[in-house]
Amino acid sequence: MSSYVEGALVEGERIVHAGRISAWALWHLIGLGIILLPAFGIGLVFLIIAYVRYQSTELAVTTKRVIVKHGFIRRQTVEINLSKVESIQVDQGVLGRMLNFGTLIVAGTGTSHAPLAGIADPMAFRKAFIEAQDEGQEGI
Template identity: 40%
Template sequence: MSYVENNLMSDEKILFKATIHWIIYLFGAVLILVGMVLPIAEELKIIICLIGVYSLVKAFIFAKTTELVVTSKRVIAKFGLIRRNTVELNHAQVESLMVDQSVIDRLVNAGTILIQGTGGSRTPIPQIVRPLEFRKEYFSIIENDKD
């Protein structure tokens, strides 16, 4: 069971979940490929491939331990495997929800969600799949709460 599911308040329901985009694996995969095909010393190839494997493992752990959820009452973001960071804001405490996308992010429909709370805290959640859809869904949920 996920962190969010274990920490729901009474009468709180998960309405929308975001996922991490596959692009986070690209750097590690490219390093491994480069390490395998470059005509360089074997020791250097091994080092480049090991850095690529490390990058892939790090990306995998990030993808599996990151949660971004909109519930009927809050926005919840959770990061980390051993060291856990969480941000939980009631809908009334969310001042803005911004999307940051590079050119490559736009091409693959990924991006970073920036959640800004009323206290000025800004929480980035990087490499989310379909970030504009997440923002649209969030504001749709907020509008339905007002009705």
């Protein structure tokens, strides 16, 4: 089964960088799952939720846009053309800096902001975005 991002690509578009949600961003679900596992398997529910959230979140920078997909049953997507993005910010706390995860805030033209929380290696995602945006402007 192909991913949402691969299925959303248009002709001539390719993936420049694929990102993931960090397992560290799901620590609260994983921790509760482990602690509550002996309690009649209630912890198993938290572990399944963490797994589904991890597996069903997709992020990508393509040659034309930024694509983000959340959700397994209920799908929520954000797709912003590279030319419509004004800025991309990285927000990392102390723990995020130590464990290399953080929130990306993609600000599009107008008032649209797309916060992407718990992203693994957000600086690499930001760098790939800037490089893709520069390549897109060179082609103009």
